[in-house]
Amino acid sequence: MPSACSVRPLIPADCDAALTLYTDLTFGPPADNPAAFLRVIAHPGTTIFGAFSGGTAVAMVTLHLLPNVTWNARPYGLIENVVTHHQHQRRGYGRAVLTAAIDAAWAADAYKVMLMTGQKRGAKGFYESVGFSSEDKHAMVIRRT
Template sequence: MAPEAPRVRPLVAADTDAALRLYNELTFGPETQATAAFAAVLAHPGTTVFGAEHDGDIRAMVTLHLMPNVTWNARPYGLIENVVTAAKWRGHGLGKAVLTHAVHAAWAQNAYKVMLMTGTKRGAMGFYENVGFSSEDKHAMVIRQN
């Protein structure tokens, strides 16, 4: 018998603790307890954090930012950030479920593309390629403020 599919839904303020636990599994830096930062992300126009819920537990999440682009007659493009699955639930299809859901949500909003960046040390390229992402067209570049 196939495992039950997770319920994917937008996260809300009541999910803050679960989201912060997942953010802390994602980051290589210091742990966060930034409930105000999560609230700011949830309140940001065009931004949705989707979570995969199973048995009342948020086990994976992804952030989708939709932004208009003048060169596409204000059609939005999507930017994916913070794809994370709780370590003990990796390999169960939860990351793929939230990521696929976010991409479909972008298409439903008439986005003309969805893009993401992944860290070189994470070993996640194959995961993203299996969902349909490609690195053939673009090269990611980052500048950070210390």
């Protein structure tokens, strides 16, 4: 983790900073819905971890911990919306928030953590360097038109 970096769960007061980071993430319509952000952080089992440098949010990741019936009823984690502000990439902030999310999943006794990454983003090597593998699973998506 970068020396001047702190990582913590985001709170309602972090809404504007999070919406700014979502803008760096999405190719679609801008994420300018504060009510949606507040719903996500209030959702049971969901945490958005943010990395801060000099008091500014520079990276974040969403972790959803989901209940499960198999694997002795242990939950599983789903990682979504991993983003580092374009001016702060390749400095360890993304790794810091991703590690915090994985650590939280293991602390909750999750038996696995999953994520998908877009083929256009070129982030597969980054996720592999953190420990993710695509050797035994294939991700598939269906989108509503």
